[in-house]
Each structure stands twice: as C-alpha cells, then as structure tokens.
Amino acid sequence: xxxxxxxxLRRRAEALAPSYQLFYDxxxxxxxxxxxxxxxxxGRRYLDxxxxxxxxxxxxxxxxxxxxxxxxxxxxxxxxxxxxxxALAERLGAMLPGxxxxxxxxxxxxxxxxxxxxxxxxxxxxxxxxxxxxxxxxNSELVGKLSTDSYPEHExxxxxxxxxxxxxxRGPFRAPEPDLxxxxxALVDDGLDTLAxxxxxxxxxxxxxxxxxxxxxxAPDDYMSLTAEMIRTRGGxxxxxxxxxxxCRLGRNFWGHTNYDLLPDIxxxxxxxxxxxxxxxxxxxxxxxxxxxxRRNYFNTFGGNPVSAAVALAVLDxxxxxxxxxxxxxxxGVLGDGLRELATRHPIIGNVQGSGLFWxxxxxxxxxxxxxxxYADAKRIATGLRHRGILAGVTGRYTNVLKLxxxxxxxAEHAELLLTELDALLTxxxxxxxxxxxALGAEW
Amino acid sequence: xxxxxxxxLRRRAEALAPSYQLFYDxxxxxxxxxxxxxxxxxGRRYLDxxxxxxxxxxxxxxxxxxxxxxxxxxxxxxxxxxxxxxALAERLGAMLPGxxxxxxxxxxxxxxxxxxxxxxxxxxxxxxxxxxxxxxxxNSELVGKLSTDSYPEHExxxxxxxxxxxxxxRGPFRAPEPDLxxxxxALVDDGLDTLAxxxxxxxxxxxxxxxxxxxxxxAPDDYMSLTAEMIRTRGGxxxxxxxxxxxCRLGRNFWGHTNYDLLPDIxxxxxxxxxxxxxxxxxxxxxxxxxxxxRRNYFNTFGGNPVSAAVALAVLDxxxxxxxxxxxxxxxGVLGDGLRELATRHPIIGNVQGSGLFWxxxxxxxxxxxxxxxYADAKRIATGLRHRGILAGVTGRYTNVLKLxxxxxxxAEHAELLLTELDALLTxxxxxxxxxxxALGAEW
Numbered sequence: 001x002x003x004x005x006x007x008x009l010r011r012r013a014e015a016l017a018p019s020y021q022l023f024y025d026x027x028x029x030x031x032x033x034x035x036x037x038x039x040x041x042x043g044r045r046y047l048d049x050x051x052x053x054x055x056x057x058x059x060x061x062x063x064x065x066x067x068x069x070x071x072x073x074x075x076x077x078x079x080x081x082x083x084x085x086x087a088l089a090e091r092l093g094a095m096l097p098g099x100x101x102x103x104x105x106x107x108x109x110x111x112x113x114x115x116x117x118x119x120x121x122x123x124x125x126x127x128x129x130x131x132x133x134x135x136x137x138x139n140s141e142l143v144g145k146l147s148t149d150s151y152p153e154h155e156x157x158x159x160x161x162x163x164x165x166x167x168x169x170r171g172p173f174r175a176p177e178p179d180l181x182x183x184x185x186a187l188v189d190d191g192l193d194t195l196a197x198x199x200x201x202x203x204x205x206x207x208x209x210x211x212x213x214x215x216x217x218x219a220p221d222d223y224m225s226l227t228a229e230m231i232r233t234r235g236g237x238x239x240x241x242x243x244x245x246x247x248c249r250l251g252r253n254f255w256g257h258t259n260y261d262l263l264p265d266i267x268x269x270x271x272x273x274x275x276x277x278x279x280x281x282x283x284x285x286x287x288x289x290x291x292x293x294x295r296r297n298y299f300n301t302f303g304g305n306p307v308s309a310a311v312a313l314a315v316l317d318x319x320x321x322x323x324x325x326x327x328x329x330x331x332x333g334v335l336g337d338g339l340r341e342l343a344t345r346h347p348i349i350g351n352v353q354g355s356g357l358f359w360x361x362x363x364x365x366x367x368x369x370x371x372x373x374x375y376a377d378a379k380r381i382a383t384g385l386r387h388r389g390i391l392a393g394v395t396g397r398y399t400n401v402l403k404l405x406x407x408x409x410x411x412a413e414h415a416e417l418l419l420t421e422l423d424a425l426l427t428x429x430x431x432x433x434x435x436x437x438x439a440l441g442a443e444w
Numbered sequence: 445x446x447x448x449x450x451x452x453l454r455r456r457a458e459a460l461a462p463s464y465q466l467f468y469d470x471x472x473x474x475x476x477x478x479x480x481x482x483x484x485x486x487g488r489r490y491l492d493x494x495x496x497x498x499x500x501x502x503x504x505x506x507x508x509x510x511x512x513x514x515x516x517x518x519x520x521x522x523x524x525x526x527x528x529x530x531a532l533a534e535r536l537g538a539m540l541p542g543x544x545x546x547x548x549x550x551x552x553x554x555x556x557x558x559x560x561x562x563x564x565x566x567x568x569x570x571x572x573x574x575x576x577x578x579x580x581x582x583n584s585e586l587v588g589k590l591s592t593d594s595y596p597e598h599e600x601x602x603x604x605x606x607x608x609x610x611x612x613x614r615g616p617f618r619a620p621e622p623d624l625x626x627x628x629x630a631l632v633d634d635g636l637d638t639l640a641x642x643x644x645x646x647x648x649x650x651x652x653x654x655x656x657x658x659x660x661x662x663a664p665d666d667y668m669s670l671t672a673e674m675i676r677t678r679g680g681x682x683x684x685x686x687x688x689x690x691x692c693r694l695g696r697n698f699w700g701h702t703n704y705d706l707l708p709d710i711x712x713x714x715x716x717x718x719x720x721x722x723x724x725x726x727x728x729x730x731x732x733x734x735x736x737x738x739r740r741n742y743f744n745t746f747g748g749n750p751v752s753a754a755v756a757l758a759v760l761d762x763x764x765x766x767x768x769x770x771x772x773x774x775x776x777g778v779l780g781d782g783l784r785e786l787a788t789r790h791p792i793i794g795n796v797q798g799s800g801l802f803w804x805x806x807x808x809x810x811x812x813x814x815x816x817x818x819y820a821d822a823k824r825i826a827t828g829l830r831h832r833g834i835l836a837g838v839t840g841r842y843t844n845v846l847k848l849x850x851x852x853x854x855x856a857e858h859a860e861l862l863l864t865e866l867d868a869l870l871t872x873x874x875x876x877x878x879x880x881x882x883a884l885g886a887e888w
Contacts, residue, residue: 005525012525015533016748017548017728018737022523029525033518051520053745059516068512072503074477075720076495079466081449081456081473089459104461107551107722108746114584139742140558142585150741271745276519278551278722278746284461293462297594298583301497301715302552302722304460 005029005041024383028391033058036407036414038391049406049418050391052358055247055272056318057409063275066314067307075307078105079299084309091316092283095254098263102289104282105304109243109270110138112280116266117142117204119284119292120237126201130191130231132165134397136213137206137241146206149213159200161191165211166219169351169362170370170397181220188227192234202236204266209256210245215396216353216360216403224260237288238262243270243280244358247315248325248408251332251356259355272408275315279308324408328356334412335359335404338419346426348373357410360395361402365431372400376434381425388421449473449485468827472835477502480851480858482835493850493862494835496802499691499716500762501853507719510758511751519751522549523743528753535760536727539698542707546733548726549748553687553714554582556724560710561586561648563728563736564681570645574635574675576609578841580657581650581685590650593657602642605635609655610663613795613806614814614841625664632671636678646680648710653700654689659840660797660804660847668704681732682706687714687724688802691759692769692852695776695800703799716852719759723752768852772800778856779803779848782863790870792817801854804839805846809875816844820878825869832865 009027012020028046032039035057038046048058056063070084078085085105093101106112117129129146131137137146144150148162156162166184168175173183192202205227211217228238245256246269253259257267265288270280280303292298302308319325332355339359343349350364363378365371378394381402385392393403406414453471456464472490476483479501482490492502500507514528522529529549537545550556561573573590575581581590588594589601600606610628612619617627636646649671655661672682689700690713697703701711709732714724724747736742746752763769776799783803787793794808807822809815822838825846829836837847850858 008525008527008530011534012530015530015537015545015547016522017546017733017742019548019733019740019742020522021743022525027525030518030520031526033520038518038520053521054519058518061516064512064515067515068508071508071511071720072505074474074482074502075498076474076477076482077497078460078464081452081466081471082475083452086452086456086459090455093459101459102461103459104463108555108744110555110744111552111584118585118588139744140555140584140586141562144562144740151739276515276746276749276751278749278752289461289463295595296463296588298461298463299465300552300554300583302720305720305722307720308722 024386028386035409044389046386046389046391047414047417048391049404050393051407052244052249052405053271054276054407056275056315056322056324057407060275060318062318063311063314066310067277070307070310073306075305077301078304082306082309084306084313085304088309088312091313092281096267096283097258099285100264100267100283102284102286104298104300105308106280106282106300107278107302108138108280109268110140110143111300111303112243112268112270112282113137113143113146113206113239113241114140115282115298116239116268117146117206118296119266119282119288120204120239122295123288123291124201124203124235124237126203126235127159128161128195128200128202128236129159130161130163130188130195130202130205132211132214133162134213135206135208137208158198159195161195163187163191165214165217166223167214167217168220169353170215181222181226184220184223185226185230188230192230202231202234204237204239205231206239206241208241208244209260210250210358212244213395215362215401216358218353218355219260221260224257224262228262237265239266239268240264241268243268247272248319248328249356249358249405251328254325273315274308274311277308277311279312319408322409327411328408331410331415332356334415338415342419342423342426348426348429348431357406357408359404362396363400363402372398373431374433375399377431378402380432381429384425385421388425390418390421468830472830479853488833490830490833490835491858491861492835493848494837495851496688496693496849497715498720498851500719500759500766500768501851504719504762506762507755507758510754511721514751514754517750519749521745522748526750526753528750528757529748532753532756535757536725540711540727541702543729544708544711544727546728546730548742548744549752550724550726550744551722551746551752552582552724553712554584554587555744555747556687556712556714556726557581557587557590557650557683557685558584559726559742560683560712561590561650562740563710563726563732564648564683566739567732567735568645568647568679568681570647570679571603572605572639572644572646572680573603574605574607574632574639574646574649576655576658577606578657579650579652581652603639603644605639607631607635609658609661610667611658611661612664613797614659625666625670628664628667629670629674632674636674646675646678648681648683649675650683650685652685652688653704654694654802656688656802657839659806659845660802662797662799663704665704668701668706672706681709683710683712684708685712687712691716692763692772693800693802693849695772698769717759718752718755721752721755723756763852766853771855772852775854775859776800778859782859786863786867786870792870792873792875801850801852803848805848806840807844807846816842817875818877819843821875822846824876825873828869829865832869834862834865
C-alpha cells in the first residue's frame, strides 16, 4: 500500500461498516481520472480495464458540464414539470424495440430491478421469480434475494427458482455438443415446474445478457427466445437487466437483449446510464405500466430529477457523437483476437468468453479437466496486473474468471497495452493455489 | 396551466408511466431556483414553503461548486480508497449520540430504510416490523410494505404491525388528557402482542419523529422513550428514520430523535443530505454492523462515491457556516406564533402542529367535531397559495393538513410573506367539499 493511504485505511475501518470491501490487499487510492486512465494519490497512472460505471470515460467534460449547468439552475422532483425527464424518457423509448417506451426513473440498478419485479408480480398476480445461479441483481431485501451469491443457499425463499446459466464452457452442456440453446432452455422449464410444485406461478425471469456474475458468458443464439417463450407460456414476464449489458457494452447493439433478438417486457437500466451519477430506470410497455398504476402508487423523490436527467442525456449525446457503439464493435475484434492469441500461448487461459468491451478469461489449472484456478491465484493475477498499471477484476461462480470491462472509449492502443502486460504477467506465472476463503458475495 | 407547458404536459403523459403524479391541476413548470425562491418557465417567482430536499436552499453555490469540483476529478466506488467517504462517515458519527458511528452509504431514503430493516432482521432474528398508520418510508418491495398508504389494507403482510401515531389533536387520546405518552405507548405494546399472536417477534420499529405523513405531529415528551423501552424489551431495535426529521428540520436539534432524548439503534438519512443529489445513509453501532457482516454481504455501487460524499460534506458545511440550526430554531418561534395567530382568526385552522421549519395546519370543517375538510378543499387551498406565489403541500391521514416545510434558509421576511398570503386566502374562504377521490398514496 502507498504510504499516504495508510492512515486513511485505518480511519476507513473505523468509520465504515465491516461490510465494505476493498479491491486488492494493497488498495488503490484513486484521486483523479480522465478517459480510460485513473491516477492514484502518489501520481501513479492506471489503465482502467474494469470500470463500466464511468461508461463514457472518467470525468468526461461534456457530462460534467451538463451536471454543473443543471445543478446551478435547479434540482427538483417530478411532481413539478420539467423538460429533461420527458426528453430522456422519449429518447430511451425511441432507442428500445416494440412498444417499450413507458419510463420510471430511479437512482440505482437495485431500485430498478426491485420496481421491475414489483411490477411483474402485480401485473401477473404471480410471486415466483427466476434467476441464474450466482446471479447478482442488487441489494434491497427483494433484489438481494435474487442475488444468490449474497446469502447462504439454505435461506433462499421458496418463490425463487435458480437455474444454471448457459455456460457452454463449464456448465452441464458444453460446446460443441448440438442443440445447446434447447438444452439450457429446458432447464428453465424445469425451474418453472419446480416453482409450480411449490405452489408458485412465475412473475418474471431476470436476465443479464452479459451473464457478468456467471463469468461473462455468451449464450447460444436461440437460448433467449426459447427461454422467453417458456416463461410467457406460463404467464410470466421477461425482464432484461441491462445494468451490465446495455449501453454498447457487448458491441454490435446498444442493448444486450438485441444481440439475442429478444423483445423483453421490462428493461432495467443502471450503472453506465449516468457515467457515475446515480441514475437508473425501468422501461416497459404502456399496457403493463397502466395495469401497475391501478394497483400501486409509486414515487421516487430523486428519480428523474432535472440534474440526473441532464446527466443521462449527456451520456447518450457522448455515445452518439463519439461513435462509441462502433468503437465497442471494433474492440470486439481487437480484444477478442488478442485474447484468443494469448490463449494459444498460455494454457492457464481455458476459455476466452465475452463480446464487445466485456470479456472474461476462464482461468484453469488444467486445460483437460477445466479445473478452475484457486481464488487466491485469480487475486494474485489481478494484483499483478495492478502492479503493472492495469485495473481488472475477478468474477464467475468459481471466482476464477479474469474480468475485463473498460470504459467505452477504450481504443486499440489501450488494448495493446493490456495484452502486452497480461502476456508478460502470464509468462512464467506459476500457480500457487491457497485456501484464501472468499467472503460471501465478494466479487473478488 | 401556462401555455408554454401545454405541449410538455402532453409529451410527459406519453413517455412517463401513469404512476407519475403532478402537483396542482395546473402544474408548475420550474426552471430555476435560488435560496428559498423558485421560478417557472414564464418567469413567475414562487416562495418555496414545501421542499425540504433542497435543504440549504435551491442551487446553493457552495454545494454546486463541491459537486462540480469532484465530478471533474473522479467519480468511483468504495472498492477503491477515497478520502471523502471516510470524512463524511467520521463527521456524521461525530454528530450522532452514543456509539452510533458506523456508516453505510446508499442513494435514497428507500435504500437506507430497506437496508436498516434488513440489518434489524438479521441481527435480531425476528421478522416483525412496526410502523404507524399512514406511514411512508419508501418504495422498494420491502419498504413499500412499510408505507401503509401506498397499497390496499388487505394486502398488509402478517409480519407488519401498524399502530396509531401520537396525534394528540385527532387520535384516540387527545390533549389535555393526562398521561398521553403512556396511552399512545401502550398501543405499541398492543401491536407487539398482535405480532406475537401471529408468530412474529419484532425486529424493529421505524419512527419518523416529524410524523410527516401523519400530518406533522409533535408527540408527548415521554412517548418515544416509553416506546423504545417496549420494543427493546421484546428484543427489537429502534430505527430513527431521519429522512424528514433530520438536518435541523424540527429546530432545537440537528436530529429529530434528539428532541425526544431517544438513542436509536439505527439511524437512516435521506432527502436533505445532498440538497437534491441522491445520497443517503444508514448509521448504526459497531456491534450491530459487525453482526450483520457475518451474515450478509452488502455493496452499493453508487453509495458513498466521491462526488456524492463531497456534496454531503458541503451541505454540512453550509448548515454550520450559515448557522441554519439556529435559524430553524428562530423560525420555530416566528412561524409557530404567526400560525397560531392566524388560527385565532380563521376557524378552519383546527390545530397548529409541528416545530422548527416543519408545520402542519389541521384544517377542519367544524372546530367542535374536528371534521376534516375534504381533500378537494385542501387541494383548493394549496392551489390558491400557488396562485399567490407560495408553494405548499397537503398531507395527513385525511389529506386535510396544509404542510409547510421550506428550505432551511427560510427567514422572517419569508415567514411574513407566507403568513400574509395565507391570511388573505383564508379570509372569506368558503368550503366547497367535493368527492375528488384521492389516489392511493397521493401526498401531492
């Protein structure tokens, strides 16, 4: 740890709850950022290959300007009229397929997913919810229950169905077996049967089409449409949790669900929407929103305030003007090719998975058995990258997946630097294992 | 409605969910604010006697400057080290009694109350929660259930105990009867018995010591300590929901619970904390936080980010430097005296209740029977004030209470203007009644 951070670390342990975790045993003390770069208190520069929240880059001047301009005018709530929240809702609606265009604004992805499930339950009259194993959808009482790695398995509520994610490298059905989409979708049907046997109908399935917490997966092409059909046949709604997959993250399309030709009933937005500012949203159809309004009141004091809306509009402006979707698509090729090339030389890389600007390297102790490396080794590798000036993360059910998810401005020169440092680190890296127990829900 | 707002209103109805409500049949379209003043799109100025969220005044330059400065540097999450979040936690801890000093930062009062109840349930092992009739504590699935006016009564969960608030003007026990505190606290014990009969222990009671949604009440002095004792005897925790009552709102003390010599187990903060910026917190004791951490993971991506923390620190700076607690206390006298004087001349004012910069006028059709005026009349009065350039609200179980809750910078000259306009409006006001049904949870 840097010496300047020592006293701060001690004060932090005193004042913040022990639930707070820090990345790295020697935490990084960030004081400044610009584009894909961040700087610590000692002036050291890091290439940010981890943070999707500053989606359009750290401290983007255009976003900061929009924030400051509106904050200098007025910040109120939606019970007075204001242009910004309406303009934002219209713009999101125009970007979404079908008649998804009726918006609720909230402050966090947690609030968005919590409201989405409330809507689904009220509208369907069913209680059941389906998520994948080691899902993460947020931290409220309700959504925390949908985040299956945040609490002990025996505390799972009986209205919760937990299914295997479509992990075609490590799951029960693996490439190149045929009909992988159908096989994984059949697990959805099994989950629905299990719920029914417990007396619960299905209100909704939450799907993060980046399968971030599962290790950054790419599902078989037909998996989502088959899954959606099964859910709808039993009267449930499909919630696309775009907190991770949305905002160009997966390349090719602005939304993750579009990559799978899926038309969701409800879409939830979060992290990248405000490039760090707490703004999030739920978008659904007019019919679903109308039905919900007959049964429930909903108001969110900060949600959709003029400042948050101005920030969210500025983020969309930057994405358009800087052609960041095209960049994510270009990086899909550059990073995908580069990581696969590394895999040809480093047997620790069992699988390269992901797309656009979101990649996972499933790291293995043995390529044949696909035995995951120990959490302690995954941490060592991420820490090694940190000492080489690269911020990355660890994810996946076995916390053995190196997670790369940089801001959308990430360019070829940054990819080259990342690949060079990763190559150097893995060259001669010897697995050490270790019984470093992972805390509940620790992302790494 | 102003002509410039017509098209916006139509667009809004298209793009936002029907759950969204607007104040006034002819909504106010605000575009700018400064101190206690706000301005609409047509340049009309209003004295803000309603909004506590812009606690230190609209668009306070010092708060805006702190926001812009930090947003221009970096906005990250708490998994990297940063000074601001630690400084904010230390400062809040130093302002709170006992060993309340272990902080969690979140983005909204809803998230704060949701987390507080999660903590109480995990730590006590009990499921039951107690709130007052027509409580409002937020909008997540869990906290929405604690907001008893947001959904039909028959849907109340069996772990919820709902008690009569200490309304000494309109409730079952009324001034000047003796032992009012003990009478109301006995209802808490009854509620605990009811929970026990349903098989539920008590995890916590949530107490808003401004009783905002109940009509802005002042409890008997001993009510809170008696209540806390009953809750603790059965193993429950006391959560002071300071989203409304905190931040000098009630005068005399920074926190509402201090007015009642109450030492809570958990304190939740929200609305005024960021003067409009979405920042909120849960503060508890080291022992409770430690126990929670052994059973649950908790992380909030946006919670405690450097920008939100900088804003929250600036709000505390302004409160200190502008001596806003002393101002709230001074206004306690000015507004209280002024409103009571109005009551001597206007029989529609059944009761003047509240303190500091938070007052409710319980408006009655008949002073003897205390029959509340119709919601339609309350709306007409608030609307009349709007046309006189004063923003106010309506609250209370019978939505007959005129709610006055201005920014903390509200001064004697503003009080005089409010009192003058209210006097003029009530002079000759004839009750019209009306069957204008109030929507579920409409505070307006």
